Amino acid sequence: MHEIVVNLHMHTRYSDGSGTHKDIAAAALKAGVDAVIVTDHNVLVQGFEGYYKEKTKKILMLIGEELHDQARVPQKNHLLAFNAQRELAAFVENPQLLINKVRDAGGMSFLAHPDDPAAPAFNETDISWEDWSVQNYTGIELWNALSELKTIVPTKLHGAFYALFPAFVAHHPIPATVTRWDDLLAQGQRVVAIGGSDAHALHMSLGPISRVIFPYEFHFRTVNTHVLLTEPLSGEANTDKKLIYEAMGQGHCFVGYDLPAPTRGFTFTAQGLDKSVIMGDELPAKNGVTLQAKIPSGAEIRLLKNGAVIQTWKNKLSFAHITTEPGVYRVEVYRRYLGKLRGWIYSNPIYVR
């Protein structure tokens, strides 16, 4: 497989971000990601998809959309739509209809920031996902860098601290979202997890000081979705777009918090009697399955079955675990950074049936 680093979920001046598509391309080139997916609110912006180059480096920009009903109070149920070939903002009133329309248009949908609590110190309301009766979506945004910020800023002073020292923000996905994901998986659903930055590059003024807080480039170095492609990127935008979205749709991806150390190189695979699979895939339990993971540098690895940790390895670079028990298996990896043990890698599951 060919791993690429994708940063997804960000806003430009077409909605409530402060930068342009060109700014995003420049920041992505600097940060060294392979692709970005820009998702402005309720508008599928045309004309910016394609490769952006600088000297020997290039990045692929894809354009999706973040959809929600702006007439709803509060404005909950945000949906990320990728690869839908048409504007879908007319269907935001009914989340299930919207999900169906994304699918009809050949696209994928992910429930954005499923838990996104209020931050009263900043007049920010709770915009969590509310309608859990929905079906047939592709997955959820397990780790949203901005939702997490809302959970750690009880006062304006906290906000100022994190604005000045953004590396302290990310700890792990919001636990309620992880529990929700495990519950959905336990019901037999396949739910692909992705990580999003929700980058806005907002301006903040404190007296005479004015600066961009959480700039795009910072976000592109933090929570990324690492996608495992069947072929390397070709350099042709349409071919590569198809490769990336196919892999994401199958859950051939993991969420990596790349700031403490690069997560590039992580693998989670399973070998059965007849075949080998990667995360996102299914395998029969019969005759035994060997689950294996490798991490790029030393950290604490946890193997989970149906949402519960069944084994932990500390300071190891890999593990092998043999089982004959059906279940949904996934891996979490933790690493010490800035004085705390923080979530580093969240794999998609391997479904042993």
Ligand SMILES: [Zn+2]
């Ligand atoms: Zn949103």
Ligand SMILES: [Zn+2]
């Ligand atoms: Zn957003």
